[in-house]
Amino acid sequence: MAIQKRKKLVSFFEVRDEYGDPLTEVVDWQDVLAEVASAPLSRREKTIKQVIHWAQVYTYDDAYHLVFARARDEAVSSLDRVTGEILDTEADTNKPWVEVSVASFLPGTNRFGFVLGTGASPRSSTLAAWLNHFGAFEEQISVGPVLSKDVVGKINGAAEASLVRAKFDSDSAATSDGSSLFGARQVLQEGFGDVEVELVIKVKGRINARREDERRRVASAAKHLIGKDFKHAVAQIVNYDDEGNAHREDVNFLNNRITKRKYIDVTDEEGRSVRIKSAVQAINQAADALKSELYDLDR
Numbered sequence: 001m002a003i004q005k006r007k008k009l010v011s012f013f014e015v016r017d018e019y020g021d022p023l024t025e026v027v028d029w030q031d032v033l034a035e036v037a038s039a040p041l042s043r044r045e046k047t048i049k050q051v052i053h054w055a056q057v058y059t060y061d062d063a064y065h066l067v068f069a070r071a072r073d074e075a076v077s078s079l080d081r082v083t084g085e086i087l088d089t090e091a092d093t094n095k096p097w098v099e100v101s102v103a104s105f106l107p108g109t110n111r112f113g114f115v116l117g118t119g120a121s122p123r124s125s126t127l128a129a130w131l132n133h134f135g136a137f138e139e140q141i142s143v144g145p146v147l148s149k150d151v152v153g154k155i156n157g158a159a160e161a162s163l164v165r166a167k168f169d170s171d172s173a174a175t176s177d178g179s180s181l182f183g184a185r186q187v188l189q190e191g192f193g194d195v196e197v198e199l200v201i202k203v204k205g206r207i208n209a210r211r212e213d214e215r216r217r218v219a220s221a222a223k224h225l226i227g228k229d230f231k232h233a234v235a236q237i238v239n240y241d242d243e244g245n246a247h248r249e250d251v252n253f254l255n256n257r258i259t260k261r262k263y264i265d266v267t268d269e270e271g272r273s274v275r276i277k278s279a280v281q282a283i284n285q286a287a288d289a290l291k292s293e294l295y296d297l298d299r
Contacts, residue, residue: 006263
């Protein structure tokens with residue numbers, strides 16, 4: 001039987017504090033995953049947004065990795081409620097269906113690679129919610145995408161911006177950090193409930209000294225998006241040449257995430273599912289290829 005392959009996107013995220021700022025210390029993620037591995041199913045089973053989610057530790061290459069699953073009406077994986085194991089097989093339709101994502105933490109960092117099993121698999125923001133419900137940390141945490149060195153430098157180096165547009169899922173993890181952008185998002189979601197929020201802050205008109213203060217505030221809002229959990233974000237930064245002429249540049253945060261596409265084996269030569277193992281291997285390979293970005297980025 002031929003090996004089945006699928007091309008998947010390996011994305012990298014960072015675990016941060018509840019406001020989306022870097023953690024003060026690097027977490028020993030092997031210890032955290034060891035706690036997950038020893039926990040009974042009753043503790044690993046959490047209801048998030050009215051959907052049951054589970055986590056299971058997968059051991060590969062002498063390290064722990066995390067398989068994260070959500071219940072579905074139809075999917076290609078199942079949960080054995082007796083053993084608490086997530087079974088990556090279609091063999092037993094009497095067990096509740098689930099869909100999985102795979103996370104592998106980078107040693108010496110608070111970052112991890114993440115692969116979605118399908119479009120219905122749980123996202124990184126839901127994983128953050130699960131970690132908070134599981135109680136592995138004294139304080140709440142959030143998860144945000146790792147952005148490229150170039151875009152972080154552009155945003156942090158911009159004194160002014162004329163526009164920021166950001167879209168947030170209803171389960172975006174970071175809470176308000178005091179900035180007007182996230183404060184507005186939180187007020188709207190608290191007022192309207194389980195909704196997606198899109199905010200646009202724009203300084204109208206030509207670039208002149210009269211609205212310099214407004215542009216500086218918009219630039220500050222753009223900087224607050226770095227490391228935060230968002231669905232889509234764009235900033236229009238303003239730079240000046242040596243002659244004092246203003247130039248606008250659109251920066252798309254989503255297009256500048258640290259990602260890499262890799263082929264993942266879905267089944268082996270005997271038709272057995274190997275996608276979890278292959279996902280971990282793909283994350284390791286992608287992390288090695290992107291080592292300079294993942295380990296050298298300013299925190």
